[in-house]
Amino acid sequence: MKSIVIIATGGTIAGSGEAGKSADYAAGKFKVSDILASVPAIQNLAHIQTIQLCNVDSNDMNESRWIELRNLIHQCDKDPQVDGVVVTHGTDTLEETAFFLNLTIHTHMPVVLTGSMRPATAASADGPMNLYQAVALAASDQAKGAGVLAVFSDTIYSGRDIRKSNSYKTDAFEIGHFGSLGYMRDDQVYFLSQSQRPHTLTSPFSDMEIQKLPKVGIVYWHCDADLKILDFMAKEYEGIVTAGSGSGNYGSAWKEHFHKLAKEHVIVRSSRVAQGIVFDSSFFDPERDTIPAFTFSPHKARILLMLALMKTRDKQQIRYWFETL
Secondary structure, three states, X not given: OEEEEEEEEEOHHHOEEOOEOOOOEEOOOOOHHHHHHOOHHHXXXXXXXXXXXXXXXXXXXXXXXXXXXXXXXXXXXXXXXXOEEEEEOOOXXXXXXXXXXXXXXXXXXXXXXXXXXXXXXXXXXXXXXXXXXXXXXXXXXXXXXXXXXXXXOOEEEEOOOOEEOOOOOOOOEEOHHHOOOEEEEOOEEEXXXXXXXXXXXXXXXXXXXXXXXXXXXXXXXXXOOOOHHHHHHHHHOOEEEEEEEOOOEOOHHHHHHHHHHOOOOEEEEEEOOOOOOEOOOOOOOOOOOOEEOEOOOHHHHXXXXXXXXXXXXXXXXXXXXXXXX
């Protein structure tokens, strides 16, 4: 059997609440060993090792924990006895962690994230099956070189494109117009497609030494949004991501202000709309002061911009990475 390391970070999968109920619970209460005890059949899939990195609500995940998690995965990769890694994680920010790892880990070893929408104490908790399938996927030769993956509700997602789309249902992540990578049937893996964008070993950021990330913030456009927030962002952050309306749009006053700020700041224009693509705009950005986020959500655009700023402030190079990664 393969040897799989489970790195636990907390989240709902380790949550505890009133027995049988799925609402009003505290995340990150059970240790990973407690969760494993609820899935005895997992021992038939692989030899399991566990690491409790932290035990927090995923809203308390931060950049230092991302870096620590990345370092742990690299340590696992150096161990010839380890064949793959599973990361248990809260669903609220799972897509951010998955995207960061997809761009920064330097290995083709399978890395699979999973979690749950119901706490461990709920009736019909979804965590045990998700964890079972995540281990099965991490132990599969098909997952090698596929980039960082995630498993939820029998579906395989790429770390690049996964997006939480429902705050309530157990099937909380969307396939979207890019499609899933495949499906799980119990412990059987069925890949239907693969990501063609650079990731892991082919990512320009995977071989970097990362100790601290540049400070990048997101500013949200809404009707009559105050200009002063832009001055605050420019003062406090090295890079700015806008979550605009439509295809990354905003009012004329913001457009004029961005033209001034762009002389000294890197600004990425993304959209608050869940589906679609942000391209260059001859109307909202006639001087090409901003960099289109293309298919990336505001929070994923923030992560990519942080990594880009570690290498360069050349806007053409950063634009190229947003177009091609």
